[in-house]
Amino acid sequence: MDFFTNLGYTGLFVSAFLAATILPLSSEVVLTALLISGFSPTNIVVIATIGNVLGSLTNYALGYWASIGVIKKWLRMSEDDFVRAELHFKKYGLLSLFFAWLPIIGDPLTVIAGILRIRLLWFVIIVSAGKLLRYVVISYLALQVG
DSSP, rough: OOOHHHHHHHHHHHHHHHTTSSOOOHHHHHHHHOOOOOHHHHHHHHHHHHHHHHHHHHHHHHHSSSSSSHHHHHHHHHHHHHHHHHHHHHHHHHGGGTTTTTTTTHHHHHHHHHHOOOOHHHHEEEEEEEEEEEEEHHHHHHHHHH
């Protein structure tokens, strides 16, 4: 691989990782640009998924180890928001983690999973499945349109 190929994959990984944290970033633009530029769709999907899942694991770790007060402040959640998110997670259970890729609610879901001490194995499996499917669909659509 040449320097620019490595740089493209590294940029995708970083954007996917940061997009899974509470930072208001999106990895879809980088992913689409690389696909249109001729990068391997398989490599793109794998790298984006790994980066995004690792970002969600960062949120999980924050929820697992940080105090509720720190988390509420970090996520700028009111007590009502926090209770509502927790009830939503408890109502829909582990399957709600499949939607960790959704904007706005996905990041708090992964933090709450850590707070609730959801088994890490199930967290990784379900979050990974949702994020992988998302990147496959986005890649397919980008290649069809691009």
